[in-house]
Amino acid sequence: xxxxxxxVKQVVIHEDDLGMCHGANAAFLDLAQRGVCTSGxxxxxxxxxxxxxxxxxxxxxxxxxxxxxxxxxxSFYRWRPLTRPGRAAGLTDQDGYAWRTVGELRRHAQLEAxxxxxxxxxDAALSAGIDVTHVDSxxxxxxxxxxxxxxxxxxxxxxxxVLLTRTYADYDPRHNLGDLSDAAPLGRAAAKVEAAGVTLAxxxxxxxxTRQGPPQAxxxxxxxxxxxxxxxxxxxxxxxxxIEAIEPxxxxxxxxxxxxxxxxxxxxxxxxxxxxLGMRGFRDALRAAHAKQTATRH
Numbered sequence: 124x125x126x127x128x129x130x131v132k133q134v135v136i137h138e139d140d141l142g143m144c145h146g147a148n149a150a151f152l153d154l155a156q157r158g159v160c161t162s163g164x165x166x167x168x169x170x171x172x173x174x175x176x177x178x179x180x181x182x183x184x185x186x187x188x189x190x191x192x193x194x195x196x197x198s199f200y201r202w203r204p205l206t207r208p209g210r211a212a213g214l215t216d217q218d219g220y221a222w223r224t225v226g227e228l229r230r231h232a233q234l235e236a237x238x239x240x241x242x243x244x245x246d247a248a249l250s251a252g253i254d255v256t257h258v259d260s261x262x263x264x265x266x267x268x269x270x271x272x273x274x275x276x277x278x279x280x281x282x283x284x285v286l287l288t289r290t291y292a293d294y295d296p297r298h299n300l301g302d303l304s305d306a307a308p309l310g311r312a313a314a315k316v317e318a319a320g321v322t323l324a325x326x327x328x329x330x331x332x333t334r335q336g337p338p339q340a341x342x343x344x345x346x347x348x349x350x351x352x353x354x355x356x357x358x359x360x361x362x363x364x365x366i367e368a369i370e371p372x373x374x375x376x377x378x379x380x381x382x383x384x385x386x387x388x389x390x391x392x393x394x395x396x397x398x399x400l401g402m403r404g405f406r407d408a409l410r411a412a413h414a415k416q417t418a419t420r421h
Contacts, residue, residue, distance in 0.1 A: 130351045131351060131398050132349050132350065132351055132352070132354065132396060132397045132398065133352065133353045133354065133397065133398045133400055134349060134353075134354045134355075134356060134394065134397045134398070134399055134400065135161055135162055135324075135353070135354070135355045135356065135399075135400050135401065135402060136159060136160050136161045136162075136356050136358065136384075136399065137160070137161070137162045137163060137164070137259075137355060137356055137357055137358060137402075138150070138151045138154070138160050138162075138163035138164075138358055138359065138360050139163070139164060139190055139259070139261070139357050139358070139359055140166060140190065140261070140359055140361075141163045141164060141165040141166065141175050141187065141190065142165040142166045142167065142169040142170075142171050142172040142174070142175050142190075143166050143169045143170075143171065143369075144169075144170070144171055144200075144361070144364075144365050144366055144369060145171050145174065145362075145364065145365065146361045146362040146363065146364045146365060146366045146377075146378075147171070147359075147360070147361050147362075147366075147377075148171055148174050148175055148178065149362040149364075150360035150361050150362045150381045151163045151175075151178075151185075151360065152178055152182070152185075153362070153381075153385070154360060154381070154384055154385065155182075155185055155186075156182075157385070157387070159384050159385075159387070159390060160358075160360065160384070161186060161399055161400060161401040161402075162186035162187070162188065162256060162257070162401045162402040162403075163185075163186070163187055163188070164187065164188040164189055164190035164257070164258075164259050165187055165188070165189060165190055165248065165253065166190045166192045166202075166261060167189060167190075167192065167205065167244040167247050167248055168192050168195075168202040168203065168204065168205055168221070168244065169192070169202050170202070172247075172251070173251065175187065175253065176248075176251035176252055176253055179251075179252055179253050179254065180252055183254065186256050186401040186402055186403045187253050187254070187255065187256060188255055188256045188257035188258055188259060188283075188402055189244055189245050189248045189253075189255055189257075189258050189259075190259055190260070190261050191241050191244055191245075191258055191259070191260050191261060191265055191274070192221070192244065192261040193214065193221055193222070193228055193232070193237065193240065193261065193264050193265070194221050194222055194223065194224065194225060194228060194261060194262050194264055195220050195221040195222070195223065196223045196224070196262065197223075197369055197370060200369045200370075201218075201220040201221070202220065202221060203215065203219055203220055203221060204221060204240045204243075205240060205243040205244060205247060206236070206239050206240050206243050208236050208239075208240070211233070212232070212233050212235075212236035213228075213231035213232040213233045213236060214228075214231075214232055214233075214236050214237070214240060224299075225262055225263070225264045225267065225299050225300055225301060226301050228264055229267055229269055229301065232269070232270075234269070234270075234273060237270060237273060238273055238277065241265075241273075241274070241277045242277060245258065245277070245281055245283075254403075255281070255283060256283075256284070256401070256402040256403045256405075256406045257283055257284040257285065257286065257402040257405065257406060258274075258277075258278050258281075258283050258284075258285050258286070259285070259286035259357075260274065260286065262296065262299045263294065263296035263297060263299050263300055264299070264300070266287070266291070266294060266296075266297070266300065266309060267300050267301075267303075268303070268305040268306075268307075268308040268309065269308075271287075271308050271309050271312045272308050272311060272312045272315075274287075274312065275287065275312035275313075275315055275316050276315075278316065278321075279315070279316060279319050279321075282406075282409060282410050282413055283406060283409075284321050284322065284402060284405045284406050284409055285316055285321060286324060286327065286355060287309070287312060287313050287316060287321075287323055287324065288309075288313070288323060288324050288325070288326060288327055289309075289310070289313045289323060290306065290309070290310075291303045291306060291309060293324070293325065293326040293327065294326075294327045295326075295327055295328050295329035295357070296327065296329050296357065319409075320408070320409045320412040320413065321405075321409060322353060322405050322408075323353070324353050324354070324355040325350065325351075325352030325353045325354065326348075326349075326350065326352070326354055326355070327355045327357055328345055328348055328349070328354060328355070328356050328357065329356075329357045329358075330357065330358050330359045330376060330377075330380060331344070331345055331376075332373060332376055334376075338376075338379045338380070338383055339383065339389065342380075342383060342389075342393070343393065346393045346394070349397065353400075354397075358380060358384070359376070359377050359380060360377065360380055360381040360384060361374070361377035361378055361380075361381055362378070362381060363378045366378065
């Protein structure tokens with residue numbers, strides 16, 4: 124990050140889990156059109172993926188990445204890898220669905236199968252007409268030591284920004300990941316993509332899934348953690364509807380988050396000293412730098 128930007132609080136207000144259900148898609152479009160949500164990422168294997176492709180066609184300015192998905196964590200609402208791998212690939216449980224937990228994925232997944240699935244998801248998004256602006260990882264699974272260098276390499280192959288932090292301490296969704304004592308692969312991946320021109324997030328802050336008291340207090344506390352540098356808010360807005368059946372214990376977290384961010388009287392003061400960004404600018408800068416390097420070499 125340039126020195127003159129170091130003291131600025133930059134923030135990407137991002138929605139994870141697009142394509143998971145209609146309510147996630149509806150919330151994203153609503154908040155994007157209000158200028159509140161600046162990017163989102165779609166779960167390509169999920170049932171409502173094609174609605175996001177249709178939204179992109181109707182609203183080309185929408186900033187949409189791929190939420191690379193190797194887990195299907197819900198009780199009854201499940202999805203399968205696009206590549207339809209056999210059990211030996213280690214991507215699926217006994218029922219043929221993606222593993223519910225990151226721990227199971229870590230124990231079983233073969234790297235070759237992971238790479239094929241990541242590429243299939245990005246290719247499917249591109250083929251559907253999505254102007255992919257970046258990649259990030261559902262449940263943070265791809266930041267695990269086993270996968271993170273592959274994650275970085277695939278992103279660079281597509282000349283896409285990849286959501287990484289320099290340390291696990293700066294990445295809120297690490298609670299999903301299990302043992303992170305081997306931090307060396309993350310360090311190598313972060314250094315590689317940064318050297319290639321990718322802007323790393325200084326911290327990734329996540330939806331407060333557990334909270335005491337009213338939601339307003341939880342989001343005041345979340346945003347108070349933002350600091351100078353690039354803050355990536357990994358949020359999970361959802362309109363009411365089917366989410367209550369899909370995720371009965373946490374549906375209210377998603378729907379209340381959506382309602383709060385519809386209220387500019389609430390979010391405005393919290394973001395008043397921030398520079399609000401999307402991900403497309405980072406992608407375009409990365410590709411421009413690559414093009415300049417290529418032209419210089421030739």
